[in-house]
Amino acid sequence: MQKTSLILALALAFTSAAQAENVTINGTGVSLEANKTPVNTAKNPQAIASLPAGFKPAVPGKFTVAISAQSQPPLTVFADDNKTLIGSEADIARLVADSLGLELNVVPTSWEDWPLGVASGKYDAAISNITVTKARKEKFDFATYRKDSLGFYVKSTSPIKSLVKAEDIAGLKIIVGSGTNQEAILLAWDAENQKKGLKPFTPIYTKDDAAQTLALQSGRADAYFGPNVIGAWKAALTGKTRLVGSVDGGWPKAAHIAVTLKKGSGLAEPVQIALNGVIKNGDYDKVLNRWGEGVERIPASEVNPAGLGD
Numbered sequence: 202m203q204k205t206s207l208i209l210a211l212a213l214a215f216t217s218a219a220q221a222e223n224v225t226i227n228g229t230g231v232s233l234e235a236n237k238t239p240v241n242t243a244k245n246p247q248a249i250a251s252l253p254a255g256f257k258p259a260v261p262g263k264f265t266v267a268i269s270a271q272s273q274p275p276l277t278v279f280a281d282d283n284k285t286l287i288g289s290e291a292d293i294a295r296l297v298a299d300s301l302g303l304e305l306n307v308v309p310t311s312w313e314d315w316p317l318g319v320a321s322g323k324y325d326a327a328i329s330n331i332t333v334t335k336a337r338k339e340k341f342d343f344a345t346y347r348k349d350s351l352g353f354y355v356k357s358t359s360p361i362k363s364l365v366k367a368e369d370i371a372g373l374k375i376i377v378g379s380g381t382n383q384e385a386i387l388l389a390w391d392a393e394n395q396k397k398g399l400k401p402f403t404p405i406y407t408k409d410d411a412a413q414t415l416a417l418q419s420g421r422a423d424a425y426f427g428p429n430v431i432g433a434w435k436a437a438l439t440g441k442t443r444l445v446g447s448v449d450g451g452w453p454k455a456a457h458i459a460v461t462l463k464k465g466s467g468l469a470e471p472v473q474i475a476l477n478g479v480i481k482n483g484d485y486d487k488v489l490n491r492w493g494e495g496v497e498r499i500p501a502s503e504v505n506p507a508g509l510g511d
Contacts, residue, residue, distance in 0.1 A: 253467030270309035300475035335510030343459035349450025352429035372400035476502035
């Protein structure tokens, strides 16, 4: 019991530290303190003019965006008030809202909540590290804003050296988000392995960052598989984990993260125009670079491109 309590305390300490310290990701220094100041941009007349006739935002005068409430810096993290979400996702949402001449209204949500919320019109959009997939395009429209890169991370003392292909995960216990495209990749790999008679992998589902840290550091899990920027942040901050392989989010093809919108709402084009505007004026790069995500920049936003499963 004492050992478990100690490990949990360390896991929570790592999580708290991730909210307070400076780290270097992909050669870029990242400071949460400095990044609390919002990055704003100018209204984009073309984006505003392209809004559908009779457009009524979920909250009058505001652009209401669902963003994951799970603390996963540099994507999302709560500010000192434990209410305000900051991170690259909130910054991207603000650039879109500013471009459309609307006030940003961020609603912290769970991963399970955003699909129904967007489909019902409760939220105008979801910006929560959502990858474009064939299945999701049947229900939602997308405007891309970042490459999707996934990483395998293990405990720094792990004997595992490389996880880059299906055979590598055989027999392992891997932390992965339920209902995510990374889970879909692992399940596809596992199906390949079982046809070859290899041992199945075991998915480990956790509720938050502290639980992920506990599972990995205690040996209950062999690896974590998720957004590379999140894994890189934790590895740079604590030195307790290391990267052993990366995969395109649309394996075996490239994939992109996108602003997710209600199907047929007419908002995909205005949001795309807004994103291309901030890509052109440099505010997009300010956001990505200050969160260490410059390696995932895209040259232009696309509406409903090919994704996982296409």
